[in-house]
Amino acid sequence: MRITVLAGGVGASRFLRGLQAAAPDAEITVVGNTGDDITLHGLRVCPDLDTVMYTLGGGINESQGWGRTGETFSIRDELAAYAAGPDWFTLGDRDFATHIVRTQLLNDGHPLSAVTEVLCQRWQPGVRLLPMSDDQIETHVLIDEGDGRRYVHFQEWWVRMHAAVPAQTIVAAGAGEARPAPGVLEAIADADVVLFPPSNPVVSVGTILAVPGIREAVAAKTTVAVSPIIGGAPVRGMADACLTAIGVETSAVAVGAHYGAGLINGWLVDDQDKEAATDPALAGIEVRVLPLYMRDLAATAEIARAALDLAAELSS
Amino acid sequence: MRITVLAGGVGASRFLRGLQAAAPDAEITVVGNTGDDITLHGLRVCPDLDTVMYTLGGGINESQGWGRTGETFSIRDELAAYAAGPDWFTLGDRDFATHIVRTQLLNDGHPLSAVTEVLCQRWQPGVRLLPMSDDQIETHVLIDEGDGRRYVHFQEWWVRMHAAVPAQTIVAAGAGEARPAPGVLEAIADADVVLFPPSNPVVSVGTILAVPGIREAVAAKTTVAVSPIIGGAPVRGMADACLTAIGVETSAVAVGAHYGAGLINGWLVDDQDKEAATDPALAGIEVRVLPLYMRDLAATAEIARAALDLAAELSS
Numbered sequence: 001m002r003i004t005v006l007a008g009g010v011g012a013s014r015f016l017r018g019l020q021a022a023a024p025d026a027e028i029t030v031v032g033n034t035g036d037d038i039t040l041h042g043l044r045v046c047p048d049l050d051t052v053m054y055t056l057g058g059g060i061n062e063s064q065g066w067g068r069t070g071e072t073f074s075i076r077d078e079l080a081a082y083a084a085g086p087d088w089f090t091l092g093d094r095d096f097a098t099h100i101v102r103t104q105l106l107n108d109g110h111p112l113s114a115v116t117e118v119l120c121q122r123w124q125p126g127v128r129l130l131p132m133s134d135d136q137i138e139t140h141v142l143i144d145e146g147d148g149r150r151y152v153h154f155q156e157w158w159v160r161m162h163a164a165v166p167a168q169t170i171v172a173a174g175a176g177e178a179r180p181a182p183g184v185l186e187a188i189a190d191a192d193v194v195l196f197p198p199s200n201p202v203v204s205v206g207t208i209l210a211v212p213g214i215r216e217a218v219a220a221k222t223t224v225a226v227s228p229i230i231g232g233a234p235v236r237g238m239a240d241a242c243l244t245a246i247g248v249e250t251s252a253v254a255v256g257a258h259y260g261a262g263l264i265n266g267w268l269v270d271d272q273d274k275e276a277a278t279d280p281a282l283a284g285i286e287v288r289v290l291p292l293y294m295r296d297l298a299a300t301a302e303i304a305r306a307a308l309d310l311a312a313e314l315s316s
Numbered sequence: 317m318r319i320t321v322l323a324g325g326v327g328a329s330r331f332l333r334g335l336q337a338a339a340p341d342a343e344i345t346v347v348g349n350t351g352d353d354i355t356l357h358g359l360r361v362c363p364d365l366d367t368v369m370y371t372l373g374g375g376i377n378e379s380q381g382w383g384r385t386g387e388t389f390s391i392r393d394e395l396a397a398y399a400a401g402p403d404w405f406t407l408g409d410r411d412f413a414t415h416i417v418r419t420q421l422l423n424d425g426h427p428l429s430a431v432t433e434v435l436c437q438r439w440q441p442g443v444r445l446l447p448m449s450d451d452q453i454e455t456h457v458l459i460d461e462g463d464g465r466r467y468v469h470f471q472e473w474w475v476r477m478h479a480a481v482p483a484q485t486i487v488a489a490g491a492g493e494a495r496p497a498p499g500v501l502e503a504i505a506d507a508d509v510v511l512f513p514p515s516n517p518v519v520s521v522g523t524i525l526a527v528p529g530i531r532e533a534v535a536a537k538t539t540v541a542v543s544p545i546i547g548g549a550p551v552r553g554m555a556d557a558c559l560t561a562i563g564v565e566t567s568a569v570a571v572g573a574h575y576g577a578g579l580i581n582g583w584l585v586d587d588q589d590k591e592a593a594t595d596p597a598l599a600g601i602e603v604r605v606l607p608l609y610m611r612d613l614a615a616t617a618e619i620a621r622a623a624l625d626l627a628a629e630l631s632s
Binding site: 041042043071072074075077078079081082083084085092093094096097098100101103104107118119122 | 357358359387388390391393394395397398399400401408409410412413414416417419420423434435438
């Protein structure tokens with residue numbers, strides 16, 4: 001079976017572990033969000049790709065969900081001593097090594113997809129990990145801290161400001177002219193099922209869908225999505241702040257309807273949101289109700305299995 | 317008093333500490349060798365400048381003489397896991413931070429002299445540290461390992477091969493078209509005395525002198541040099557391999573004569589080399605015999621004091 005997954009970072013990585021457990025023989029392609037990518041200290045950082053790679057490759061800091069296990073922070077301390085660059089985005093030494101290798105390969109002219117393949121040769125994540133695009137796309141957020149409106153990089157809003165300043169607009173800068181990375185459209189077209197993990201529907205899945213051609217390719221397939229909203233709140237992170245910015249309510253129903261019957265065919269919601277099953281806003285989408293907290297690998301595999309079962313049912 | 321010092325790495329840094337102790341009120345300008353500089357993992361590494369900066373700024377690994385104290389090696393281990401780049405030049409995490417800051421500033425368009433000034437704002441070495449040039453000069457070594465002659469970067473010959481393969485030629489690639497960094501010629505012209513520490517006469521002091529204009533500027537001044545050769549052997553490092561490559565014997569007399577009376581006025585040699593005082597090869601150079609091992613700060617300050625005393629005598 002061929003499965004293609006549109007993935008953000010932490011939530012997607014946990015879901016992918018469950019998916020690997022539920023479908024050990026499947027060929028899984030992960031199309032990773034690169035809208036969160038940022039150049040820090042002259043090095044290119046791809047938080048979502050790395051979180052998938054580290055998680056599935058066994059290098060993740062498990063309790064934190066991102067970053068490396070056994071991490072040291074000498075460089076962070078040194079950069080602070082030099083008063084060099086932003087201090088609100090902490091990178092560990094082990095993580096820095098990944099960005100050093102990536103940046104050198106990029107500067108040598110290799111596209112991000114090729115660089116990601118090189119990095120994955122070490123990590124062996126057990127999936128094919130593709131960036132959504134080799135073209136630079138960066139999510140920027142329009143804010144007003146009281147001294148006029150300005151755009152900031154998504155990471156500055158998310159990490160430095162903890163998304164506490166309301167986002168007036170969220171844009172995927174560069175997406176309009178970007179092309180999907182080599183293999184992305186084929187991986188979607190050739191998939192038996194396309195899955196959306198419980199990733200941020202705006203700045204993760206939404207950004208991937210903003211790359212011209214990807215939305216249409218997904219719409220042509222049997223697609224099942226897992227709600228990242230349970231009981232009116234994001235399971236993790238501050239997706240509510242992103243949803244508010246695009247005028248979507250933070251509810252399982254509203255996010256399912258935002259994706260829409262033209263894009264997704266199946267929608268998994270948590271027991272807390274069982275009324276979604278009969279909500280007219282989700283007409284045309286098959287809704288399944290089940291426990292959606294990814295408490296452990298077994299629970300996560302159950303969710304993945306339900307998504308695959310629903311996809312099989314919808315395809316038959 | 318104004319003192320200008322042409323400096324390599326470890327030996328020069330130790331001498332400079334002694335000089336600061338011997339002449340606490342002097343304005344010291346250090347013209348640092350950049351011929352050892354190398355780009356590793358996409359980052360610009362300046363070993364000699366950093367050794368001076370770390371030593372005088374209190375960050376050096378004292379027992380080793382180079383690199384940072386309290387160092388960690390996460391990045392080295394990670395790069396090995398990625399099989400990325402040369403593994404024969406070990407950089408610690410703290411040291412990497414310096415190269416990250418330097419590379420970002422260079423890539424932003426700042427010349428090395430300005431970048432060095434920024435780095436020294438943190439380290440406060442108590443001297444003005446200038447690279448010999450803002451233009452890229454790299455020492456390359458012609459070798460033959462039995463499969464034909466080829467040039468390798470000085471660091472590959474020095475660090476990877478431990479200079480065990482004979483050097484057929486040593487060239488300062490780029491020196492011919494280089495210009496001294498801003499302030500270098502002025503610092504030499506305005507100095508009351510120019511000193512050569514016991515640095516490598518070929519790939520440290522020799523490379524600095526290869527930058528057009530510097531040799532002539534030094535020749536016009538009262539210059540006192542400290543022999544890096546004691547009893548027919550280098551005190552530290554493999555200067556003998558470099559001297560052999562340029563056809564100079566590894567002796568205090570031969571190195572003094574290699575600098576020559578047209579360049580230096582005074583020459584400090586160790587007690588073991590007292591016969592140099594009357595060697596006709598050193599005609600025109602005032603030779604002083606004294607203990608030259610830099611065993612501790614007090615002994616090193618004595619050497620620096622002897623150099624300054626000789627310079628005062630020669631200038632009067």
